[in-house]
Amino acid sequence: MVNLKELENALAHLAFPSQKTKGRLGLRETENYFYDDDSIFEKRLDPFEIDSIKIINCKAFRRLANKTQVFPLPNNPHIRNRQQHTLEVLAIALPLARFLGLNSALCQAIAYGHDIGHAPFGHFGEKYISEFSGKPFNHAVNGVVIAQYIERKGSGLNLCSETLQGILQHSRTNDPDLKIKKQTIQEINLVMLADKIAYAFADYNDAKRVGYIKEPNSSNIEAFGAYQRSRVATCFQAIVKESAQKGQISFNDSAEAKEFKILRQWLYEKIYRPINFDVQKSYLDRLFEFLTTEKYFVGCDPFLLLSLLTDKEVFQFGEFCNTARIPAIESLSNFGIMEIVPWLKDKNIDFSKHGLNL
Template sequence: MNIADRQRAFEDAFLGPGAVRSYPARRAYAEDDSPVRTPFQRDRDRIVHSKAFRRLKHKTQVFVAPEGDHYRTRLTHTLEVTQVSRTVARALALNEDLVEAIGLGHDLGHPPFGHIGEEALDRCLRERFPGHPGFRHFEQSLRVVDVLEALNLTEPVRDGILRHSSRMEPPASLEGRIVRLVDRIAYINHDIDDAVRAGVLAERDLPVQPIEALGPTGARRIDALVRDLVEHSERAGDVVQGPVAGPAMDALRTFMFERVYLAPPARDEHVKIERVVTELFHHFAEHPGELPPAASPDDDVARRVCDWISGMTDRYCLRVYTDLTVPRAFAS
């Protein structure tokens, strides 16, 4: 039996009826199947070996350029989302390889400085290029795998990457819907952990009712949310939360926006980030000759500037900004 036959037999025996099957592989460009890996495993490996994936280790999750060793980055967030998503997929008898590939690829298009960098890029595009649809990290993630790195991923992985954000319609697959929900479960809880570590929050500041419903620690809350997700999804035949856990998680998210993401200390840093991204955007829009070659013959200046800045890590972005704005004799 080759790997394809073994995998088909395994999936027929152990996966639920709603699970996406690994074969046949649906790609934009047909390829021969690997003799030792399923199509979704190949997608996973292509993502992990991509340059965009490696850059995630130096991209902000919430705290910009944290000095401590234990704060999350976009890479550690990605790994946490993937690990929890695989747990849910296994419990629901869905395709773990598909979930893993989507989880690892979902944030490849995130620009430096997290959602503040995303908002700054979006605003710059709309203001400088009227009629431009703007910048969204989930669309850029798909562009990374389709164009910038040309990974030729399977259609279910591409769909899950593009539609992992709540700003899009839900993914077509149950596996993609797992990643979409677990993304939120992960970032709410690890951002609370990082905010407490940074002294922005104290444990006693957390809202009482959601904590009573989900648990006093990040690990307990994630465990409660995962068990709730598995239990209610199994009953519903879809990826859903229960009537207690879902609202409790939403309340924690609202609290984090009020007390951390949009709080005065964060807004002070947001102004600085917006200045950096905005000045870089306008500089390169005015000097397109300084940009790397276009990834596609159809790319205009707006697209090229967007690709260049969104691909930067936080520290590289700051270095480019410093080179452009600080006289070399005075740079330290």
């Protein structure tokens, strides 16, 4: 029986040193983190702590509260939205990083920012934009695009290179094995795993909450414990043990990792893929038509605009269409994109290209 206490700080020698950051891609003399003169704060805060502060205060992070995690616009306040999922990723990544001795400030910044590029309706929205735009839409890439070219009236958040890399590389939608990229910073791999653990058990709970699945069922969920906390703890301990043994972040070979792979496959087959988004598609179709014909949006990529909308706004637009064939532009005055559009016009921002020099 392995004593977890003996594995504390097992990866401390691999922690990314904050002072070795490649820095911010657009170095500015004045960042205005808090006041006009930011130098006092800059000297006292870790650069990745500053990134977290920037992300928490950005518009894209606020929009996550009205974006789907799995089930669109739930009536039950206990069902996760994308912002709550983000916080649950942080709640796993932060203690795991500190226990293993990795850079918790970097993990925190990546966790906060990892999903800011999501379209409305989660992965369905991602698939919709890819299919109809003819270009691959990936929320991880779009997250970097938003951070670099859309936030702060188009000037960008100016995040550290490593934070942007973490946002870009956190997704493993098409990787059932959760392969660890050996040349990747350890903190990026850690947040990637925290993301998967956070959504797997939470999404299962929410599916039960809305009556989408019943117990008992064919899943192997009980292999991890009886409750959410015990299930997360099981994976936490397994990651610590396997990572310490392999000398890098790893969650592939243990019995728990193999069970987790089976659970993720079950979630895709029984929950994610079968959800019917026909109503959402009809609303997105109408919105796309409106964004391409309304002169106010000339010079903007309609698919990029779609990605910036929340579920709530898409449904609200659908309701407008039920009362008026073509809604007046004034009816969208409370939509978030209305204050962003002026900074997007004629910018030729490509949501499929992150622009990072990795």
